[in-house]
Every structure is written in structure tokens, then in C-alpha cells.
Amino acid sequence: MLDFDVGLRYVLNNTILDTGGHLADSTMHIGKLAERAGTTTRTVRYYEEMGLIEPCHRTTGGFRCYANKQLTQLMMILSLKELGFDLEKIKVILKMRGQGGTAGTLAASVLEDLHSRLDELNDQIAELEEVKGKVEKTITTLCHCLPCELRLEERLCD
Secondary structure (H helix, E strand, C coil), X not given: CCCHHHHHHHHHCCCCECCCCCECCCCEEHHHHHHHHCCCHHHHHHHHHCCCCCCCEECCCCCEEECHHHHHHHHHHHHHHHCCXXXXXXXXXXXXXXXXXXXXXXXXXXXHHHHHHHHHHHHHHXXXXXXXXXXXXXXXXXXXXXXXXXXXXXXXCC
């Protein structure tokens, strides 16, 4: 699981550091990209098919090559996905980011979406709490039936 704060920094920042804390600027093949982002090559290919990410170039042998920019973008996509954003909304955010607006404008848009997401989650939690209460009540009722040796048609309880 990605660190949400770190992942969201990718939304607003275009830099990725290598393991030594230095700016990473070399190209990498899809496997290395996926490994550095903590995902699979299949996911990277899927995001490419969906138009969310594209290689910076291909080798003469047809291998995909990615640079720091694509790693940054992939980390952002994964972070937003974990927060519950669907791929269409992620496309919109990527488009806004690519239009060269300010970090504040992009942050305001993402913040609005996050508040909506939080409202949805709170509604889901309330619904689940209600279901949980019903399940707990049913468990309690059935526990009272465990010692009963009466046939169903002979029982006196409700």
C-alpha cells in the first residue's frame, strides 16, 4: 500500500528520487518501472491501454522505455486509485496537471473530490454499522436457541 501523503505529493510535484536520494533521470523498462512503483507490469500495460500513461519511447526491439516523468505519473495514479478515484477521474486530474496550472488549482480540485469521497465513505460506514447491529442482534437471538431441544413446531419463543 502506498503512503497517501507521499503519493499525493506526486500529484503536485514532478520529482522522483532514487534510492540514494538523488534525482533519478535514466530510462527504465516496464519491469523496473513497475518494481519502483510497487505494482505489476500488467497494471502498467492496462494503464497504458486506458490512456493514463505512455512510454517515453520504445527501443528498436519494441520494448517500452519509461523515464522519471512516467514513474511520477504512475505513482500518482496508484495513489489516487487507492484513495478510491476511478480511472476516468484520474484522467481528468492528469489532464489538469498537464495543462500547466498551479499546484494550488490542482490541489483545490483534488481536495473537493476528496471531501466528496469522504462523504461517500461516511455514508457507507453508517450503512455498515446498521447492518452490523442487525447481525449482532441476530447472533444474540440465535445464541439463546442453542440449548433448546424442542422441535421447531413445539418451541414457545418468538
